[in-house]
Amino acid sequence: MTSTQTFRAAVLGASGYTGADLIRLAARHANIEIVALIAKAHAGQPLAKVFPHLASLDLPSLVTSDEVDWDGVDVAFCGLPHGTAHGEIAKLPERVKVIDMSADFRLRDLDTYAQWYGGEHGAPHLLPDTVYGLTEHYREAIADARLVACPGCYPTAVLLALLPLAKGALIATDGIIVDAKSGVSGAGRSLKQNILFSEAGEGLSPYGVGTHRHVPEIEQELGQAAGRAVTVNFTPHLVPMTRGxxxxxxxxxxxxxxxDDLRQGLREAYASSPFVRVVDEGIIPATQHVRGSNYCHIGVFADRIPGRAIVISTIDNLVKGSAGQALQNFNVMHGLDETTALEQLPLFP
Incomplete structure (x- = not known):
């Protein structure tokens, strides 16, 4: 569906990587007018000073949320850190639709949130009406939602690969092992020792071993698909590249x-999904195949161990894993063509 209607958007957390990519994509969306850029630490600065690569855009300077006239905002994209987003979102007028890229509304169980994120949830009254924003699996609910919680980048890649297989009982859900790798931008823009160039460059390192906060999100969705509790062995690794x-x-x-059954099941599940591509037998997905795009590539391989298979998925963590998926959800929420402003092809080489 095409529309000439314009929706006024605010971006909370506009000085982070996900905020920057959301601005980059939304700036070319015919139905979006960005009216407010919110970044507390950079308030008062022009966007071009914080992100010189966006200097060609005619957009307002960064402000605090208290300076925004929310009566002039239709939709808020939230890229704030976990533990911060729920407080800001709770203050927004109910008429403002929210697409949250933080972790604050992804988990449905309050005790699970407190266990994994180290504190009580600040807006539990909003959780019952929150829709999990994995677009390909929750389109109908997203279309009618006021608050959409976009999945984390790792859950996006894992769940796109495994949800159809769990739903279709093509795989058993005991003994799933996920070996995950992400570029450094996944750690955010704040200063951390482990992502300094000298620390992260020219090496590969696991982190969050057995304790990564995306684990309960993956288990929540796989468990719902399988109709039973699911436990996943998940280990992420930091790769010395920016995206992917x-x-x-x-x-x-x-x-x-x-x-072959798994590959066919995935193809059937995503036959009408423009951004998920199940690659042909023998093709190995790689981050270079999706960089800068909203695409997810999935490949299936027979394991040499009888009774097992290997499913590989790849995304750009800042696009399909965050800002692109947020914009995809915006399109669904507003009855627009799902691909609007997301048509760009991957960057290669």
Whole structure:
């Protein structure tokens, strides 16, 4: 569907990487007018000073949320850190639709949130009406939602690869192992020792071993698909590149299924999904194939271990893993063509 209607948008967390990519994409959306850029630490500065690569855009300077006239805002994109977003979102007028790229509304269980994020949820009254924003699997609910919680980058890649297989009982959900790797931008823009060039460059390192906060999100959605509690062995790794994410999932096959069955099941599940491409047998997905785009590539391989298969998925962590998926959800929420402003092809080389 095409429309000439314009929606006035505010971006909270506009000085972060996800905020910057959201601005980059939304600036070319025919139905979006960016009217407010919110970044507390950089308030008063022009966008061009914070992000010189966006200097050609005619956009307002950064401000605090208290300076925004929310009566003039239709939709808010939130790229704030976890633990911060729920407080800001709770203050917004109910008429403002919210697309949250933080972790604050992804988990449905309050105790699970408190356990993994180290504190009580600040806006539990909003959770019952929140829709999990994995577009390909929740389109109908997203279309009617006021608050959409976009998945984390790792859950996006893992769940796109595994949800159809769990739903279709093509795999068993015991013994799933996920080996995940992400570029340094996934750690955010703040100063951290482990992402300094001298620390992260020319090496590969695991982190969050057994404790990464995206684990309960993956288990929540896989468990719902399988109709039972699911536990996943998940280990992320930091790769010395800026963008990109690749997840290699080792899965047990359900009785009698094969890698070919898994590939066919994925193709059927995503036949009407413009951004998910199940690659042909023998093609190995790589981060270079999706960089800068909203695409997800998925490949399936037979494991040499009988009764198992290997499913590999790759995305750009800042686009399909965050800002692009947020814009995709915006399109669905407003009855627009799902691909609007997301048509750009991957950057290569």
């Amino acid at each position: 994410e690749l997840c290699t999932c080792y899965v047990p096959l359900a009785g009698g299924t094969s890698a």
